[in-house]
Amino acid sequence: MKPPLSSSSSAVLRKARLSPYVFTLLAFIVFVSILYGEDFMCSLGQLEPTPGRAMSKPVKRRGKLAFAIGKGEEGCDIFSGRWVRDELTRPLYEESECPYIQPQLTCQEHGRPDKDYQKWRWQPHGCDLPSFNATLMLETLRGKRMMFVGDSLNRGQYISMICLLHKLIPDDQKSMKTHKNGSLTIFKARDYNTSIEFYWAPFLLESNADNAIVHRISDRVVRKGSINKHGKNWKGVDILVFNTYLWWMTGLEMKVLKGSFEEENKEIIEVSTEEAYGMGMRSMLRWVRKNMDRKKTRVFFTSMSPTHAKGIDWGGEQGENCYNQTTMIEDPNYWGSDSRKSIMKVIGEVFSKSKYPITFLNITQLSNYRKDAHTSIYKKQWNPLTPEQLANPISYADCTHWCLPGLQDTWNELLFAKLFYP
Ligand SMILES: *[C@@H]1O[C@H](CO)[C@@H](O)[C@H](O)[C@H]1NC(C)=O
Ligand SMILES: *[C@@H]1O[C@H](CO)[C@@H](O)[C@H](O)[C@H]1NC(C)=O
Ligand SMILES: *[C@@H]1O[C@H](CO)[C@@H](O)[C@H](O)[C@H]1NC(C)=O
Numbered sequence: 001m002k003p004p005l006s007s008s009s010s011a012v013l014r015k016a017r018l019s020p021y022v023f024t025l026l027a028f029i030v031f032v033s034i035l036y037g038e039d040f041m042c043s044l045g046q047l048e049p050t051p052g053r054a055m056s057k058p059v060k061r062r063g064k065l066a067f068a069i070g071k072g073e074e075g076c077d078i079f080s081g082r083w084v085r086d087e088l089t090r091p092l093y094e095e096s097e098c099p100y101i102q103p104q105l106t107c108q109e110h111g112r113p114d115k116d117y118q119k120w121r122w123q124p125h126g127c128d129l130p131s132f133n134a135t136l137m138l139e140t141l142r143g144k145r146m147m148f149v150g151d152s153l154n155r156g157q158y159i160s161m162i163c164l165l166h167k168l169i170p171d172d173q174k175s176m177k178t179h180k181n182g183s184l185t186i187f188k189a190r191d192y193n194t195s196i197e198f199y200w201a202p203f204l205l206e207s208n209a210d211n212a213i214v215h216r217i218s219d220r221v222v223r224k225g226s227i228n229k230h231g232k233n234w235k236g237v238d239i240l241v242f243n244t245y246l247w248w249m250t251g252l253e254m255k256v257l258k259g260s261f262e263e264e265n266k267e268i269i270e271v272s273t274e275e276a277y278g279m280g281m282r283s284m285l286r287w288v289r290k291n292m293d294r295k296k297t298r299v300f301f302t303s304m305s306p307t308h309a310k311g312i313d314w315g316g317e318q319g320e321n322c323y324n325q326t327t328m329i330e331d332p333n334y335w336g337s338d339s340r341k342s343i344m345k346v347i348g349e350v351f352s353k354s355k356y357p358i359t360f361l362n363i364t365q366l367s368n369y370r371k372d373a374h375t376s377i378y379k380k381q382w383n384p385l386t387p388e389q390l391a392n393p394i395s396y397a398d399c400t401h402w403c404l405p406g407l408q409d410t411w412n413e414l415l416f417a418k419l420f421y422p
């Protein structure tokens with residue numbers, strides 16, 4: 001067990017009595033943390049060997065979690081760490097070896113000149129990550145269903161998982177099919193009787209962006225309390241991996257529909273993004289509590305995936321973005337302006353009250369450093385590019401999605417670590 005926050009801070013106070021210098025330092029910390037709020041305290045927590053942060057422990061542990069075969073190292077936050085170059089073991093697979101990657105993510109095939117972005121390994125500060133063992137993962141999934149539910153970023157993580165596993169399965173034993181409306185993609189490994197699926201639900205709740213093929217809607221509306229609309233398709237799944245964030249970011253407010261989409265006189269209210277997002281998260285938790293058996297199943301939630309559309313965030317030129325970025329951001333405290341801390345706070349608050357233990361994949365900070373890992377212009381384009389665009393590649397660089405192999409393989413290594421060694 002970790003000491004609660006109060007005991008570690010009283011330890012600091014005892015030290016403070018020993019030395020006036022430490023006392024001065026402490027006063028300075030208190031002053032700065034009043035100035036900068038909890039973010040500064042979080043970064044201090046990384047320096048302290050025994051952090052007592054409540055936020056990083058949203059999962060309540062009562063008894064052993066399903067699928068666990070060991071325990072994570074005591075006091076080690078695997079999401080706090082740094083990137084190290086590792087040419088020997090990265091990438092975990094080659095782009096050309098994985099036929100399942102959508103042309104929107106095959107950067108090499110689309111002319112990306114560098115490969116450096118594939119050669120980084122995540123190194124937590126306090127411990128090592130277990131190596132991703134595809135045999136163990138696949139054996140564990142025998143006779144089971146795993147499903148990723150969310151938006152295109154979650155689809156990327158889903159494809160990464162399949163790329164990490166598929167080589168163990170002979171060609172005539174595996175298949176991947178997408179339902180004709182595009183909502184559900186199913187990868188099957190027949191001998192294992194396993195299916196790994198992706199379900200499109202960018203808000204988790206019902207919305208006017210649910211059509212998996214045509215969803216380029218600027219005036220987004222999400223329907224209150226409508227989790228079962230999609231949730232009915234998740235029943236019976238053994239391991240669920242949710243994400244939802246980017247689609248909520250349409251400004252400072254979000255449109256929420258109270259009745260149904262079929263009604264002629266729709267009652268639509270506008271509430272703050274945080275309030276709407278919290279409503280969505282609570283609906284998801286309710287669904288999980290009602291439909292998932294905590295003794296046999298696991299639920300993961302992947303935190304927001306950052307974008308790198310504004311170079312000024314990392315001290316670049318005005319107008320610069322992820323285009324032509326081949327190095328990562330070195331500042332350990334870097335946090336992009338589009339990753340709203342207020343949303344992170346909502347997630348923390350909602351999860352801390354959860355009765356079902358949701359495993360939080362806190363990938364935001366570690367992905368924030370990776371301005372080099374986006375697909376940028378090296379992807380299949382939906383529409384032909386205009387001469388104006390071609391003359392100015394920054395204008396059409398995709399700074400939201402990530403090349404595969406790449407960053408999202410690390411998200412799955414973290415998922416692997418938390419599944420087996422929570
Ligand atoms: C997520 O991880 C970062 C980096 O370790 C940490 O600063 C932050 O507090 C974590 N957030 C939550 C909600 O646990
Ligand atoms: C991977 O997992 C399998 C199945 O549990 C095990 O037999 C094997 O030794 C593991 N491989 C490594 C390198 O740990
Ligand atoms: C295959 O897996 C499903 C669950 O996904 C299970 O219901 C079924 O009994 C399994 N079939 C066999 C032959 O093991």
Ligand SMILES: *[C@@H]1O[C@H](CO)[C@@H](O)[C@H](O)[C@H]1NC(C)=O
Nearest residue numbers: 179181182183210211212233
């Ligand atoms: C797509 O089809 C599946 C299966 O019929 C259904 O469950 C799902 O709700 C459909 N998706 C949409 C957006 O209509």
Ligand SMILES: *[C@@H]1O[C@H](CO)[C@@H](O)[C@H](O)[C@H]1NC(C)=O
Nearest residue numbers: 323324325326327392393394
């Ligand atoms: C890309 O960045 C390098 C510096 O890192 C610069 O020399 C080069 O001109 C840039 N290329 C383009 C096409 O912007």
